[in-house]
Amino acid sequence: MWQLIVGELNYAMQEFVRSFARFLPRLLAMLIIALLGWLVAYILKIILRGILRIAKFDRLADNAGTTQLLSNLALPTSSELLSRVLFWLVWLGFILLGVQVLGIVGLQEHISRFFLYLPRFFVALFIVFFGLVAASFFSRATLLAAVNADFPSPRLLATSVRTVIIIFAVSMAFEQLGLGERTIIVAFAIAFGALMLGLALAFGLGGRDLAKQFLESRFTKERQEQKQDELSPL
Amino acid sequence: MSVGEVDVLVGVPTYNNAKTIGQTVQAIRVGLLKYFPRERAVIVNADGGSKDTTREVVAAASINDLQRSSDLYSLRTLPCISTVYANSPATEVALRTTLAAAELLRAKACAIVSPESTNIAPDWIEHLLRPVYRDDFDLITPVYRRHKFDGLLLRNLIYPMTRALYAKRIREPYAVEFAFSGRFCSHLLEMQIWDQEAGGIGTEMRMSVTAIAGGFRLYQSFLGTKPHLDRTSADLVTAMRQTVGTLFWSLEPNFQYWSAKHETEAVPTSGSECDLSVEPIRVNRKRLYELFRSGVAELEPVLKSILSAQTLADVQTIAKLPEDNFKYPHELWVKTAYEFAASYYKSVISRDHIIQALAPLYRGKVFTFLMENRDASANDVEANVEALCVTFERLKPYLLDLWNARE
Numbered sequence A: 001m002w003q004l005i006v007g008e009l010n011y012a013m014q015e016f017v018r019s020f021a022r023f024l025p026r027l028l029a030m031l032i033i034a035l036l037g038w039l040v041a042y043i044l045k046i047i048l049r050g051i052l053r054i055a056k057f058d059r060l061a062d063n064a065g066t067t068q069l070l071s072n073l074a075l076p077t078s079s080e081l082l083s084r085v086l087f088w089l090v091w092l093g094f095i096l097l098g099v100q101v102l103g104i105v106g107l108q109e110h111i112s113r114f115f116l117y118l119p120r121f122f123v124a125l126f127i128v129f130f131g132l133v134a135a136s137f138f139s140r141a142t143l144l145a146a147v148n149a150d151f152p153s154p155r156l157l158a159t160s161v162r163t164v165i166i167i168f169a170v171s172m173a174f175e176q177l178g179l180g181e182r183t184i185i186v187a188f189a190i191a192f193g194a195l196m197l198g199l200a201l202a203f204g205l206g207g208r209d210l211a212k213q214f215l216e217s218r219f220t221k222e223r224q225e226q227k228q229d230e231l232s233p234l
Numbered sequence B: 001m002s003v004g005e006v007d008v009l010v011g012v013p014t015y016n017n018a019k020t021i022g023q024t025v026q027a028i029r030v031g032l033l034k035y036f037p038r039e040r041a042v043i044v045n046a047d048g049g050s051k052d053t054t055r056e057v058v059a060a061a062s063i064n065d066l067q068r069s070s071d072l073y074s075l076r077t078l079p080c081i082s083t084v085y086a087n088s089p090a091t092e093v094a095l096r097t098t099l100a101a102a103e104l105l106r107a108k109a110c111a112i113v114s115p116e117s118t119n120i121a122p123d124w125i126e127h128l129l130r131p132v133y134r135d136d137f138d139l140i141t142p143v144y145r146r147h148k149f150d151g152l153l154l155r156n157l158i159y160p161m162t163r164a165l166y167a168k169r170i171r172e173p174y175a176v177e178f179a180f181s182g183r184f185c186s187h188l189l190e191m192q193i194w195d196q197e198a199g200g201i202g203t204e205m206r207m208s209v210t211a212i213a214g215g216f217r218l219y220q221s222f223l224g225t226k227p228h229l230d231r232t233s234a235d236l237v238t239a240m241r242q243t244v245g246t247l248f249w250s251l252e253p254n255f256q257y258w259s260a261k262h263e264t265e266a267v268p269t270s271g272s273e274c275d276l277s278v279e280p281i282r283v284n285r286k287r288l289y290e291l292f293r294s295g296v297a298e299l300e301p302v303l304k305s306i307l308s309a310q311t312l313a314d315v316q317t318i319a320k321l322p323e324d325n326f327k328y329p330h331e332l333w334v335k336t337a338y339e340f341a342a343s344y345y346k347s348v349i350s351r352d353h354i355i356q357a358l359a360p361l362y363r364g365k366v367f368t369f370l371m372e373n374r375d376a377s378a379n380d381v382e383a384n385v386e387a388l389c390v391t392f393e394r395l396k397p398y399l400l401d402l403w404n405a406r407e
Helices: A002-054 A057-064 A066-072 A078-102 A107-148 A154-177 A181-206 A208-219 A221-229 B018-035 B054-060 B063-069 B091-104 B122-133 B152-166 B182-191 B203-213 B236-251 B255-260 B285-298 B300-306 B309-319 B330-346 B351-372 B378-394 B396-404
Strands: B008-014 B041-047 B080-084 B109-112 B139-147 B178-181 B218-225 B275-277
Touching: A002 A057, A002 A078, A057 A066, A057 A078, A066 A078, A066 A107, A078 A107, A107 A154, A107 B285, A107 B300, A107 B351, A154 A181, B008 B018, B008 B054, B008 B091, B008 B122, B018 B041, B018 B054, B018 B122, B041 B054, B041 B091, B054 B080, B091 B109, B091 B182, B091 B203, B109 B122, B109 B182, B122 B139, B122 B178, B122 B218, B139 B203, B152 B203, B152 B236, B152 B255, B152 B330, B152 B351, B152 B378, B152 B396, B178 B182, B178 B203, B182 B203, B203 B236, B203 B255, B236 B330, B236 B351, B255 B396, B275 B378, B285 B300, B285 B309, B285 B351, B300 B309, B300 B330, B300 B351, B309 B330, B309 B351, B330 B351, B330 B378, B330 B396, B378 B396
Parallel strands: B008 B041, B008 B109, B041 B080, B139 B218, B139 B275
Antiparallel strands: B109 B178, B139 B178
């Protein structure tokens, strides 16, 4: 009986050693891939950071308002953040490749999904960034036009334009990521509709007299007199 | 109609000018017959697809009508060609069409006349064309009799800044009436200035700058009272795009030229170089003051990206002054203008937004100008403008420092 137990233990031990011996090269291969991945990711990070600096990407991000947003969240500058994101994505990709070499059953499907998801992630990032750029540009254009046309509350107008564009861009990005597609679209539609309805009610009912005064002052005598008093700049 | 070669050409760009064009064309005809009777002349009307009867009026203003109404006789025929260059008006296309016609007809001297110049006199044609035709000058810009509060953008920014940077004292670098030589015409057509970033607006301003930077011979002619029918320039932002935008834009390609120029030179001028009328007119000063104050307050985030911290702080300080004590000093205004020019060059934000952001600050400067010159004589006004010009010249190194500074 005792010999049988020892025999089984010996057999198990030998199996473990054999399995480990078979597994060790794979583990080493994974570690080498991960190390190589770190090196590639680091080089790519340096290259991207350099390209973004040459392209004055941070200035674009400043104009888009992303720098301020990132600063409020205690995050680094846009170019640094993008470089780090690239570094981690590339390294993570290599690590997953390495894990695939280990041959763990069921993991391969998840790894494939991860790689299939990456393009959508980048597209979403792209949408958000250019959404912020567009929001900044159009809100500034609105602000300048409103100030030069002597419209009341120009900053409120500009902020409204900015908010609507950002909400639109973020909802598009979430849709791209496939996160709560329907919920976000419905939420956006409800929020936007509510905003418009609220404004319509506010102007139509609450501010009827004010709106009347405003329109009269803008488009009738007073406005014309103001125009007549203006000097020709050229 | 076959015209062959001509000696002088007068271009009239039009778009829905039926009310004024007849009078303008008649004045041009009288001018050509009276002052250039022996020369081969042609009038070219480049029309932007007028919806009214502009083209018919031009065609109807025939030589026979003129001969009946005056004692002028032509030794040659005086053709008047009308062409539609597009279905919508575009100043630069109209000008290019006229330049192309001038080159094709080998015109020695060409003049451009605004169709809205209702007070044009026949001698304007002589004053514009003679210096080119007889004295070999290349670009003739006008000098007008103006009210002391008219053309304030020119007097408070365009003239002083052009004078300080390009070192030529051209009173009206942006003119709707001007003349040029065939040589300068060919140079302009070769320059391809039409397709550049600032293309589409301010072509007249670019012509002046091109002539200065190209070393062409400049001349100024006193014409008379400036007409007030230029609708496009009535809008401040549009006027600023046409003039300030073009001036800022021109600084980059001409950096080598203007950065090396230090002493300003006078431009030969016939007639008075500055003729101001001072009769009282109604001006809404309070509105200018309020627009300046609200502009400075509302545009703070935009101005932060254009102006230096010190200049912005100074502008915000004067924006707090009460109306009676308000003053936008020359030095602060010049620094403001130069910082805007440098920011335009570096494209810190959209270039068009930079020009738009200058409009409220300009209103503050205009308010100061109106207050300072409320009871001023023509000489006092001229002295004030001269002081501003000198400040622009003195602070030119400040712009060079900004220009050469990295980020």
